[in-house]
Amino acid sequence: SQQGxxxxxxxSIQEGENATMNCSYKTSINNLQWYxxxxxxxxxxxxLIRSNEREKHSGRLRVTLDTSKKSSSLLxxxxxxxxxxxxxxxxxxxxxxxxxxGQGTRLTINP
Amino acid sequence: xxxxxxxxxxxxxxxxxxxTLSCEQNLNHDAMxxxxxxxxxxLRLIYYSQIVNDFQKGDIAEGYSVSREKxxxxxxxxxxxxxxxxxxxxxxxxxxxxxSYEQYFGPGTRLTVT
Numbered sequence: 001s002q003q004g005x006x007x008x009x010x011x012s013i014q015e016g017e018n019a020t021m022n023c024s025y026k027t028s029i030n031n032l033q034w035y036x037x038x039x040x041x042x043x044x045x046x047x048l049i050r051s052n053e054r055e056k057h058s059g060r061l062r063v064t065l066d067t068s069k070k071s072s073s074l075l076x077x078x079x080x081x082x083x084x085x086x087x088x089x090x091x092x093x094x095x096x097x098x099x100x101x102g103q104g105t106r107l108t109i110n111p
Numbered sequence: 112x113x114x115x116x117x118x119x120x121x122x123x124x125x126x127x128x129x130x131t132l133s134c135e136q137n138l139n140h141d142a143m144x145x146x147x148x149x150x151x152x153x154l155r156l157i158y159y160s161q162i163v164n165d166f167q168k169g170d171i172a173e174g175y176s177v178s179r180e181k182x183x184x185x186x187x188x189x190x191x192x193x194x195x196x197x198x199x200x201x202x203x204x205x206x207x208x209x210x211s212y213e214q215y216f217g218p219g220t221r222l223t224v225t
Binding site: 030031033035040041042043044045048088092093096097098099100101102103104 | 115142144146151152153154155156159161169199201203208210211212213214215216217218219221
């Protein structure tokens, strides 16, 4: 079942620019998480935002959550070549003890 | 890759053979998960276990089996009944049930069946 869907599917920007990725979901959630995956590697957790939170920061990352629109965004400021990766949102289904991952946004940072 | 190991990194098998993928964690986490990732796609949940000696089917469990005899180990067997087993397999763990905790992922095993 597809709970979270990221947009855009692919994004290419110049180093130093900001990158914004969006995630939409269908049903009510308790939490939403963002993960990063470098090519051919496992995923790395970035941020968890709870349904009663609207914004969260971690270093150059800013995540927002709008439960009325069932959407979240991930902003990476001052991008670096090392930020090149795929980014996934993961949502829980209320009452379910598992996460559902979207198909991801492939971000390319050009030097 | 945070205390979770998967072996081997690459695995090749002939069609019709069962194969077992290893996943070990030393994080003392109760919950463990197996995901499948196809090229350019997201992760799909195969099986998960919230506690030793207990596990539940995920969204695509057909053709797979698991065991959870020890807290630190959660091996996945890809059986000959899995119609399209070639994929990248990821194991993960979390302190408790998935929805409230971050998951820690292993480096993955790329399985090729010919």
